[in-house]
Amino acid sequence: MKDPGSSIQARALELLAELTTAEKLELLDGDTPFWSGMADIALHQASHRHPWPAGQVPRLGLSGLQFVDGPRGVVLEGGATTFPVPMARGACWDPDLEERIGEAIGREARSFGANWVAGVCINLLRHPGWGRAQETYGEDPVHVGAMGAAMTRGLERHAVACVKHFALNSIDSSRFLVDVQVSERVLHELYLPHFRDCVDAGAGSMMSAYNQVNGLWCGQHAQLLRRILKERWGFGGFVVSDFIFGVRDGVAAMLAGQDLEMPFRMVFAGCLPEAVAEGRVRMQCVDEAVLRLLQVQLGVPPGTYPASLRSCEAHQALAREAATNSIVLLRNEGQVLPFTGLTSLAVIGSLASMANLGDRGSSDTRPLPGAVLTPLEGLRAAAPDLRIEQASGSSPQAAAELAAHCDAAVVVAGLDWRLEGEHIHPGDIAPILRLVPPPDWMVRLLGRRRLMPQWRPVANLLAWITSFASARQGGDFAAGDRTDLTLPADQVALIRQVAAANPRTVVVLMGGGAMLIEDWRQLVPGLLMLWYPGEQGGAALADVLLGRVSPSGRLPFSVPSQASHLPPFEPRAPVVVYDLWHGYRRLQRDGHPAAFPFGFGLSYSQFMASDLTAEIQRADGRITQLQACVTITNTGDMEAGEVVQLYLEPPAREVERPARTLVAFERLLLAAGEARRITLAIQLRACATFDPAQDGFVTEEGVHRLVVARHVEDEGLAVALELEAELVCR
Numbered sequence: 001m002k003d004p005g006s007s008i009q010a011r012a013l014e015l016l017a018e019l020t021t022a023e024k025l026e027l028l029d030g031d032t033p034f035w036s037g038m039a040d041i042a043l044h045q046a047s048h049r050h051p052w053p054a055g056q057v058p059r060l061g062l063s064g065l066q067f068v069d070g071p072r073g074v075v076l077e078g079g080a081t082t083f084p085v086p087m088a089r090g091a092c093w094d095p096d097l098e099e100r101i102g103e104a105i106g107r108e109a110r111s112f113g114a115n116w117v118a119g120v121c122i123n124l125l126r127h128p129g130w131g132r133a134q135e136t137y138g139e140d141p142v143h144v145g146a147m148g149a150a151m152t153r154g155l156e157r158h159a160v161a162c163v164k165h166f167a168l169n170s171i172d173s174s175r176f177l178v179d180v181q182v183s184e185r186v187l188h189e190l191y192l193p194h195f196r197d198c199v200d201a202g203a204g205s206m207m208s209a210y211n212q213v214n215g216l217w218c219g220q221h222a223q224l225l226r227r228i229l230k231e232r233w234g235f236g237g238f239v240v241s242d243f244i245f246g247v248r249d250g251v252a253a254m255l256a257g258q259d260l261e262m263p264f265r266m267v268f269a270g271c272l273p274e275a276v277a278e279g280r281v282r283m284q285c286v287d288e289a290v291l292r293l294l295q296v297q298l299g300v301p302p303g304t305y306p307a308s309l310r311s312c313e314a315h316q317a318l319a320r321e322a323a324t325n326s327i328v329l330l331r332n333e334g335q336v337l338p339f340t341g342l343t344s345l346a347v348i349g350s351l352a353s354m355a356n357l358g359d360r361g362s363s364d365t366r367p368l369p370g371a372v373l374t375p376l377e378g379l380r381a382a383a384p385d386l387r388i389e390q391a392s393g394s395s396p397q398a399a400a401e402l403a404a405h406c407d408a409a410v411v412v413a414g415l416d417w418r419l420e421g422e423h424i425h426p427g428d429i430a431p432i433l434r435l436v437p438p439p440d441w442m443v444r445l446l447g448r449r450r451l452m453p454q455w456r457p458v459a460n461l462l463a464w465i466t467s468f469a470s471a472r473q474g475g476d477f478a479a480g481d482r483t484d485l486t487l488p489a490d491q492v493a494l495i496r497q498v499a500a501a502n503p504r505t506v507v508v509l510m511g512g513g514a515m516l517i518e519d520w521r522q523l524v525p526g527l528l529m530l531w532y533p534g535e536q537g538g539a540a541l542a543d544v545l546l547g548r549v550s551p552s553g554r555l556p557f558s559v560p561s562q563a564s565h566l567p568p569f570e571p572r573a574p575v576v577v578y579d580l581w582h583g584y585r586r587l588q589r590d591g592h593p594a595a596f597p598f599g600f601g602l603s604y605s606q607f608m609a610s611d612l613t614a615e616i617q618r619a620d621g622r623i624t625q626l627q628a629c630v631t632i633t634n635t636g637d638m639e640a641g642e643v644v645q646l647y648l649e650p651p652a653r654e655v656e657r658p659a660r661t662l663v664a665f666e667r668l669l670l671a672a673g674e675a676r677r678i679t680l681a682i683q684l685r686a687c688a689t690f691d692p693a694q695d696g697f698v699t700e701e702g703v704h705r706l707v708v709a710r711h712v713e714d715e716g717l718a719v720a721l722e723l724e725a726e727l728v729c730r
Helices: 005-018 021-026 034-044 086-090 095-111 141-156 184-191 193-200 222-232 250-256 267-277 283-298 313-326 375-382 396-404 426-433 440-446 448-471 489-501 537-545 583-590
Strands: 052-054 065-069 116-121 160-166 179-182 205-208 238-240 328-332 344-348 387-391 408-414 505-510 526-529 575-578 607-619 622-634 640-649 661-670 675-682 689-691 696-698 702-709 717-723 727-729
Touching (some): 065 283, 086 141, 086 313, 095 141, 095 313, 116 141, 141 193, 160 193, 160 222, 179 184, 184 193, 184 575, 184 689, 205 222, 222 238, 222 250, 238 283, 250 267, 344 489, 375 408, 387 396, 396 489, 408 489, 607 640, 607 717, 622 640, 622 661, 622 717, 640 675, 661 675
Parallel strands (some): 065 116, 116 160, 205 238, 344 408
Antiparallel strands (some): 607 622, 640 702, 689 696
C-alpha cells in the first residue's frame, strides 16, 4: 500500500475517534444486507450491474469503497474494454504493458463509480487443469510476481488494487473444502513471493482465499494474515474476505487479521457485537481494522472519470497490443507462416466466428454488441482482397473439401467457457450459509423455536440457488476444473482431416491453460496459441498470420507431452499436498522434456545473446544486490520482440532444489540488426532457499550459474557466480 502520509493518517485517527462502536463494527462488513443482496444476485446478476459498497458513513462524509471485479476488464455492463485474459498477458512477459493495462482498467472502473478493483489474481498455476488458469499469469513466482506487481501499480494510480486469493488457491471445484498441506519452506519459497511483490508494489487490499492451509481456513489464518502479511511484510492495507463464503468463524477471523467481510452484512454482523461486548474481541483489534480501512479509503486518488473512457481508442489500442504480443508461435515447419502469396484462405471451426473471451464466472466482462473482433472478422478486415471461405467444422469432410480448394487453411480450435472456468459446488457452501440468521420477517412470522429446526434444509436450498445464480451465465453452468487436457474428439477429427487435405494448415488454439496435443501436432506445419484474446483478438491474429507483426509471446507455463508428467490433480480432493515440484521444476526433476517448455515461443526473426557478465554488490560485507548484463542482437531482417530470460542453476549440494529456476526477465523490441545491452536486477530471495531454522532466505555456498536462455530447456549463454552461505532477507 502507498504510504498514506501524515495528513491521511491524522484524518483517519480523527475519524476513528468520532465513530461510535456500532459504526466501527458496521465498517467491518459490506454495506449490503444479506437477504436483499442475495436476491439481487439471483434475480439480476448484480455483480455485473453495480459495484458492491463498503465503508459508507454519510454523517462523517465517508462515501465508501465501491468494489468491482476486473482481471480482464471491468465486469459491469456499460461498454468497458475487454482485454486478453491475464494468462494471455502473462505470455507477453511485459510488466510495462501490464502496468498500462492496470491504469486503463482503473480509469474505466472509476467511470462506473467504482474505486476498488479485484484485478490482480496471482495464484500459481500448479496444474493446467485448474478451471481459473486463465485468471492468473503463469506457473513461476518470479514471473507472476512481476506481472502482478505491475498490474497493482497501474490500478493504484486510480483505485485501490485488490490482490487475490491469499493463498494456495489453485483448485476450483473443491475450493470451499480443500485443505492444502504445505511445508514452511515451500510456502515461503514458491507460493508466497508473488504476493509479497504486490505488497511491495503498493497494494491497498488483499483478499483471503476460501480454502484451508494446514488445517486452518485462510479467512481466519493468523499465520498468513497477521504474522506473515502484516508483520513480516509490513502490509499497511486491509484484508478482505473472498465473497459471501470467505468467513467461517467471525471471532477467529477478526482475531487472525481479517479486516472486512464482503459483500454483505453476514457472519461478522451476526457475532462481533456480542463478542466485543463480552470481551472476546478487544476494541483494540476492531480499531486496528477500522483504521486500516479508513486510511485506504481516504487515500483513493481524486479525479473525474467520464464514461467516454470506456473502450476509448487508446484502450482499444492497448487491448490490441496485448493480444498481439501474447500470441505464441509454437510450430512453423517449412516457414508456413507468415502467409504470403495467398489468393484464397479457408477459415474453419466454430470458434473462428464467435466471441470467445474466457469463462463466465466472476471475471466475465460485458462488451457492447459488435465490439469483439473474432478471428474470422479480423482476417476479413485485414485482407479485404483475399478470398476467405468459412466452414463451422461440424462436418469434417465438408471442411476438408473446402480446405483442399484453398491456398491455405486456418483451423481455430481449443477451449471455451463450457470446458474450463469458475465453479461453485452447492454442497460445499451450505454449511457457510447456515451461519447466516434467517431474515427478521421469517423469525417474526414463525418464531425462532419453530423456524430454527427447519433452517438447515432452507440453507441447503439457498446454497443451490446461490450456486446457480453465481455460476450460471447464458443458460448453462461453468465447467470448473479440467480432468482431461486433450481437445474434444470432434475437434481432433476436424484437425486431422483438414491437415490431410491442405499441407499449409495452421491450427490456432484458444484457451486459458495447457492442452495435450501430442497425438496430432506433428500433422500440421503451423501452430500458435491465441488464448482468450479480448475484444481485439481478431485483429491481432491477422497481424501475426499475415506477417505485419512478428509473434513474440512466450509460454508462461510448460506444456507436457503426457498428463502423467504433471502433479496429481483431483478436483474434489479434500486434502492436497503442495511441494516444490510442479511445472518446469517437476519436468526437470523427473527428466521429462516438455512438448513446449516454459518460456518457449518462435519468432519470424532471430536473436543472439552475447557478452554476459554478472556482478555482486556488497555493503558492510553483505550482499545487497545481484545483477547480470547481456547484449541482445536482432540478427533477422524484421523488427521483432524478444523476451530475455535469466535462469539460475544452483550448486549440486545437499539442499534439494530445482535444477534451473527463473530469476529475472525483460522484454525488448528490436529493429532488424539492432543490438542493445541490458541490465537485469535479481531479487536476492529468488537465488536463495527459505530456511525455517533461520526464519529467512539463505544463499547456498558454492558456484552458481546464471544462464540467459530462450526458454527453460535452452542451453543458453552462462556465467559463473560464486556465492557464500548467508541470510539475505526474511
